[in-house]
Amino acid sequence: MAKQLLVGVLAIFGLTLTCKATVYTVGDNSGWDISTDLDTWTMDKRFVVGDMLMFQFSSYHSVSEVTKQSYEGCNTTNVLQSSSNGNTSFPLTAPGDRYFVCGNKLHCLGGMKLHVHVEENQGALSPATAASAPESGATLPTSPSTKSDNPSAVVPSSAVLVHGGISVVSLVLGFVGFVASTMCWLV
Template identity: 55%
Template sequence: MSRMISRPVSRVKAAIPVPSNLLLVFSINIHASMAKLVLVYSLVVLGLALTCNAATYTVGDSSGWDISTDLGTWAENNKFVVGDRLSFQYSSSHSLEEVKKEDFDSCNTTNVIRTFTNGNTTVPLTEPGTRYFVCGNQLHCLGGMKLQVNVADNQAKSPIGAPKAQPGVTITQPSSKRNNPASVIPTSAGSVYEGRDCIVMAFLGFVATLFWLVQV
């Protein structure tokens, strides 16, 4: 008698159909995530643009914060906006005091807003308006060692307002202008051009992200 050999029956698994509404929801979620990514990146680029556009101005350029510097002419030759910084370099015979307008006009050094004496002071310009600085030595202030800075909104920044110095040039400050050892300090013009390069890099990154999203 022949023996019957049973063979396993192969079973074909049918693909489970995915509801079209589920695919629609999934597609909407993906596009929403992409939209959020683009929005966040746009805000980041905007923040970088505003930050990179800021410049650091060495007060008095190579002469520094000194009684021999024509500070009034220096201030007139530069345009300051919110986000910029003022770098004061001075010797131990000087100091830096921020005062109100009436004390600025009379060189009153007894009623000051804040005082700096470290010889290397950086003052951020955080809001529009006018700020006043004098030397703590009243005789120096009366001799012209005082500075009035008019700060405009950041949106008012333009290439026309860039300083006259050559871009990318660095100036080694003499040690007599401050207590610290001499170091290389970038000019304000160099800072402006560095800010433009930073904005360009941020824009290229934004374009690259958009290209990646289109490919996806």
């Protein structure tokens, strides 16, 4: 029973962490275009590690990730990564500032450039926590590591309360899963 409960709690915890990621379509319905006011578009958004920027644009444009200096001068010759396929996503994998420009320098000078500040995801596991978390496929102990001197304190796994064919553990895990999924929609 403890093993089932631990696996269930870890699964629900993992789901709540992944539900916080957001995919932002840059420029919303206007897309990555010279007519889009990208500075205004970013004003009401909070970008965190785990989110993704999706650029949608016509064949007249491209998107390049650049350094701050290249962003400020609309320098499109020294890019970190670039795409011209019209549907490009950039995952936000680390906190800090990210800079994007259109590959057409005149479009960039006309305002077709984007600066986003990426914050640390407060719901994500820290490196220390992640190191201590069980890896996928890891086996959990099937019995306590120490023996109990008091046999009456040990509850056999077959003593799970079952009502109508459904175990209480299943009901609790189902309820916790429902609450976790509801919280995802509220965030």
